[in-house]
Amino acid sequence: MAASSSRGGPFHGGAAPFRSRDGLSTRQAASSDEIQLRIDPMSADFDDEITGLRSQVRQLRNVAQDIGTEAKFQKDFLDQLDALTRLSSNRSRPFV
Missing domain, CATH: 1.20.5 (Single alpha-helices involved in coiled-coils or other helix-helix interfaces)
Known part of the structure; x- marks a missing residue:
């Protein structure tokens, strides 16, 4: 995957999956059509x-x-x- 991918990787320093470079991360919720969003206070x-x-x-x-x-x-x-x-x-x- 490219370094600018939205999945955690070398670009994000091994950050959590689905982490964006803007300090936002998502994870799958109980329902497949729901997404939980968490804002990283250090980055945002x-x-x-x-x-x-x-x-x-x-x-x-x-x-x-x-x-x-x-x-x-x-x-x-x-x-x-x-x-x-x-x-x-x-x-x-x-x-x-």
């Missing part, structure tokens, strides 16, 4: 990435909220402008 440091993603989600949520606020403001402004335009066109013109 997701805390920083999760924190970064949460920060990005928070920023996107704030931007979306700002966009919604701006859209509401502009809609209200255009509604007022439309009402003023209708009001001025409905008034009778002064006599000349």
Whole structure:
């Protein structure tokens, strides 16, 4: 088998069968269509990435909220402008 195979071998330092280079390993469960997945905490440091993603989600949520606020403001402004335009066109013109 090639050194980059997903089975444990020289590439993985004799790691457990089905071990990936990302620190994940699988094994067959009781049922043949189930797989149990274990994340090796030494190889997988997701805390920083999760924190970064949460920060990005928070920023996107704030931007979306700002966009919604701006859209509401502009809609209200255009509604007022439309009402003023209708009001001025409905008034009778002064006599000349």
